Amino acid sequence: xxxxxxxxxxxxxxxxxxxxxxxxxxxxxxxxxxxxxxxxxxxxxxxxxxxxxxxxxxxxxxxxxxxxxxxxxxxxxxxxxxxx
Numbered sequence: 001x002x003x004x005x006x007x008x009x010x011x012x013x014x015x016x017x018x019x020x021x022x023x024x025x026x027x028x029x030x031x032x033x034x035x036x037x038x039x040x041x042x043x044x045x046x047x048x049x050x051x052x053x054x055x056x057x058x059x060x061x062x063x064x065x066x067x068x069x070x071x072x073x074x075x076x077x078x079x080x081x082x083x084x
Contacts, residue, residue, distance in 0.1 A: 005029040008037075 001015075001023055008015060008027050015025045015037060025037040070078075 002026045002028060005034070 001018060003011075003015060003025055005027060008025075019025055019037045019039045022039055026033055027035040027037060
């Protein structure tokens with residue numbers, strides 16, 4: 001899409017939305033192209049982060065004792081039942 005500088009100033013939100021959807025918006029001033037508006041691709045998780053998360057999951061699994069603590073809701077339910 002091509003837009004003039006004046007159109008860009010009055011309708012920036014719509015043009016940004018178009019760029020987010022993958023359309024390239026070329027901005028012209030006095031008949032000359034002065035800028036290009038494009039969307040930013042979504043960031044991909046880094047391989048270092050993925051490796052770290054996998055290591056963390058293995059560590060959690062290897063150190064888990066199989067015992068879980070009661071939730072706050074379970075503790076409150078027990079206290080209420082004791083009061084009668």
